[in-house]
Amino acid sequence: MYRQGDVLMMALEESEVPAHFLEAPGEPRDGRGRLVLALGEVTGHAHAVRGPGRLLREAGPFGPMLLHLPEGGRVVHEEHAAIALPKGWFRVVRQREYAPGAVRIVAD
């Protein structure tokens, strides 16, 4: 389990990954060739991974998002130190905050 700011990355065994994700095409990379795990709407600061890998996303504000890094990788962000991830699968979770009657995502 690794955390960079408001994003948590939890290692998963390949056997835990839903079958339809194993061969699914990943999200396209951004203009700078990165896999963007979370993007700040205003600053444009992003939690992002360069290098080989795939990001798989299902609709919904909290994911789930799955990240596959066959050779490991680094998660970078403009305001946080980089995080090195070992090779494998990760579930990516965005931090949320409690609000009476609702739940809001955290924007750091």
Next chain:
Amino acid sequence: MQYVNTWRAVVAATGRADRGAAEDGVRLAYRAAGLTEPERIIWADSPRAAVEVVEKLTEAGRSVREEVRTRPWAEERRRVYDELGPAGWSALWSATGAQLWETTAALAERIRAGVVSELATRPEDESGIRLVLLDAVLGQHDAAWLAAFDGRGDRLTGLAEVARNAGWWWPYEHAVVIVERPEALHRDEAGRLDRGDGPALAYPDGFALYAWRGMPVPAEFLDGLASLTPDRIRAEENAELRRVMLEYYGYDRYLTESGAEPVHRDETGILWRIAMAGDEDVVMVEVVNSTPEPDGTHRTYWLRVPPRTRTAKEGVAWTFGLDGEAYAPVRQT
């Protein structure tokens, strides 16, 4: 992804419309739909003003929104779906439109609600105004679906041109009413309307929306924020406004001045609880940012967690959807 960022900028664009380019886009959209170009194009300074103009239009003919916007969009969607298949379509949408959908749809709905509340002096007027709003093409706020089709054909070029250059518009057989873009748009990192010292969204004629982290607030409420006191916060009966006051005032300051005591402390942070008369307790975890600021200090921040939370770790774990025992990062920055 490049397209998404371009369209993300379109959603957030403020300042005067490029009227010539927008009008060219309107005419192109009419021609592409097989319609005669509109005889009149009338500009309005806000969606509220546009609704008033639409209500007074004479000899404009029927709404052609279906032909100009909805049908070409639906046909493009069908074409792309057939080309890509269900999985391919879903991947395209999640990489493009889905990224913009939630925040933009919420913004458009806030504008609609603002127009209705300002124009409907009696409750029975509301449905009439909502019907006029239904005829609108959302221009820059149609960015989510325009992003999905960008680069895949020229069928929607006219619609995209209007969206890049202006705000909402109402297409009728003989006339079009089209709106300027907002003068100001302030949102937080999550894309929600957010401003503590003025309107979060403002159009040139003064039509404006006030909001704090997405929550609608009255304009005069913001004026009172600068002079808040803990007593004033405690006395506020509206729980949502009280929450805004607490956020504005600063949980840390409030905790200090109200003499609150920490409830629990562990390696993840500190848990605080403030009892609120007639409302659920405010429970927060105080956590320290792992990455130092440029000056070497560590920023402290507060996250509100459910009132049932008993330990700091349980609170932090909840913010990531986990049980207390499951939360154990080996490294964090």
